[in-house]
Amino acid sequence: MNSLIETAYLAASVMFIFALRSLGRPETARRGMHLAAAGMAIAIVATLLQQRIVSYEWIAVGSAIGAIAGYPLGMWVPMTAMPQRIALSHAFGAMAATLVGVGEYWHSLHTGTLQTFQVGALGFEVLLGSLTVTGSLMAFGKLQEVLPGRPITFRGQNVMNLSILAAGFAALVWVIVAPTAESAFFGMVGIGLAVGILMVLPIGGADMPVVVSLLNSYAGLASCATGFATDNNILIIVGALDGASGLILSIIMSKAMNRSFANVLFGAFGSTPEASAQSAAGGEMSAVAPDDAALRLAFAKQVVVVPGYGLAVAQAQHQARELGEEIEKRGGEVRYAIHPVAGRMPGHMNVLLAEAGVPYNKLIEMDDINEKFPETDVALVVGANDVVNPAARTNPASPIYGMPILKVSDAKSTIVLKRGRGTGFSGVENDLFFAPKTSMLFGDAKQSLTNLVTEVKAA
Template sequence: MTETFIQLSYLLAAGLFVLALRSLCHPDTARRGMHMAAIGMLIAVAATLLHQRIVTYEWLAVGAVVGAVIGYPLGMWVPMTAMPQRIAFSHAFGALAATLVGIGEYIHSYDTQHLTQGHVLALGFEVLLGALTVTGSLMAFGKLQEILPGRPVTFRGQNVFNLSLFAIGVACLVWLIVNPYDVWSFVAICVIGLLVGILLVLPIGGADMPVVVSLLNSYAGLAAVATGFALDNNILIVVGALDGASGFILSIAMSKAMNRSFSNVLFGAFGSAAGEEAAVSGAKGDMAPISADDAALRLAFSRRVIIVPGYGLAVAQAQHQARELVDLLEKRGVDVRFAIHPVAGRMPGHMNVLLAEAGISYDKLVDMEDINQRFTDTDVALVVGANDVVNPAARTNKSSPIYGMPILNVSDSKSVIVLKRGKGAGFSGVENDLFVSPKTSMLFGDAKQSLMQLGAEVKLA
């Protein structure tokens, strides 16, 4: 009877997870989706606590308390600007849990002499992918947090070495299937997984870290699937499959938005010295500065304005000042919209969440495909901290590292005002042709302060 109740609870939880993913497809229902996912996880955990294999709850209680102490600050106090690295850090913990479960299950089955070929296949696959995700996620966290160098770190024959090492790990897994009680093969799989995770992320530049994090999320999901098969746990299989598939789809979407292939992301060392040389010889011309009062006058007497938010807005925490400026312009009858690039910020949806947090209506946030045709009829495009996603070189310069990347057609606007801290290149290291265009004016300074100045001047206009 208890087992039936557990399986029915798992079925209910799985249904809630699927509905949650569906709800997350639209901003209006995203909050409800998160609530459904949380309820589904609560049901799944509560049902698992009734499992007959659990003989004592003391250590589970300790783990719950420790997890809450770590998780609450991560959820409440980490700023939106640090969300990508927080997610990478969370992936590392999830993958570590899967890896430790695999190790523990192998030790338990080894002691009880219940190892079978199918069992060790699931356990070996789980530990290999889990260990890889642990160190890979920590490397991604380090690069995003700038603890580690954001540039690619390469050496001669790196790709061949990495693939050979991974092949050795697979060979150890095959040997373990043939000889389930060969402990050293299992240890080798774990160690190789940890090394591959480090070496896989080492040659990838900081600009590609969001794709890497998403791909590692997919690996963690596959590890969870293997855990489910090893433990005969249906909810782990379902949730792991959802996680693995959604992470893979997101990685494809992000690569497409940057006009990059998986092979190029994983093996291309984007942002290397060659890329830096291209950046130096990129855009030609001088940036034309503008004062806050002149920029405000141009905005105040416009008919249509499109604001393009980027990572600079997130770093400055200027979303509330952006909303205040929008309110002031709309009171003057100006039509204002936000143009959202798929990879604006450091992850898909980063700008949407940031602007929604400031109370900006969802209907003002327009995706790239829908907003691009509006730029030709736009009086002023206000670029706030965005760089690579508005660079015309992606369309015009075949020698540019970002050539072919889908961009926002800001250069089609009648005039452009760019809010930027300094004259540096974007995250990819590529100079921006838009910034030296005759129709572009640069308002240098912190984005929050610049938006506050614009708001104050619009009031006086």
């Protein structure tokens, strides 16, 4: 039986690896999800064959509760709310890992089987796991706007947070030296829960994608530690995959924002809007009526749509696709420019537009589309701000200087759909909005796109 279980774990691990590879491309992502689901099903069945299981009744109860909670989360949550759903799932996963660690420690403590390596792995696991639980819940709250999206800071905050975290690691060392020190072990759980809250408080809502990805990495490392503590190979392999992929993703997103981990975690970026960019000072935004904007789009040969988080908030992805189709009926070519951090998670815009029926081959990544802007007749910016701000290239004094952006300012003309005249997350005025060849169409993105579709049809 043990050989059968280990073989099933190996097969599940291979499927997880191939699933991750498939998720790297839009056209194979669905297959990747199916592989991951099948691998998880195999791992669960193999775990249910373990001889360590005392009773199946509570397992059946937990499975029923999980199925009842999981179905609506998977089927009814809209794509626009996917980032916060993922954050909530991370909290549940980390909670499961933490409870397993606590249960394993309590059982081994009272059976007299605690070993130094085991208690070290369990301590590391519950510290990271409990931190991930509250950190993910805080991220969910900020993304869902249940909590304030702005950074919440106070004097000496970083020093206090690091001191509390250091106390957690001191408790970990104490437990390794004295495995029966229950107070130190459970103190780590409390410290982890507190650090998760305090760590996310000073981080702005627009930085939550990096935080969620980093917390995902922590949850993976916690699961990996649990695998070492319980001698479970599938947890070791899957935890390592989760931890490594989460860390890589966090690095990619930080690079896309020209930010360091330290700046994301401790910088409270965007908390105090700075003065407007100098090149935009004194300028005025030029408003355009829907019929005039539609006329330009209807007769354009090359159009690039640049979606941002405003498109997701307005749930306007279907209208964006419909407008693209109407332009193409009139002979224009439409492409969609995708910035790595344009939404609230990597691939957010890809998922939204693909779900709305936009073909994958029209979703063009930043590096590939940037060279096409000089030949673009109209760039249509829908709810994007900092990711199209030319100050990132031209103003060394700007907080976002050096951030890779979509070079929309190189297009022959630009139409920006924006709710109002406010700044983006960075608090910096966008030079693009004041440029002579930029026209601003103010209002709700969904309604504005609907009006444009109607006007293009009538043009």
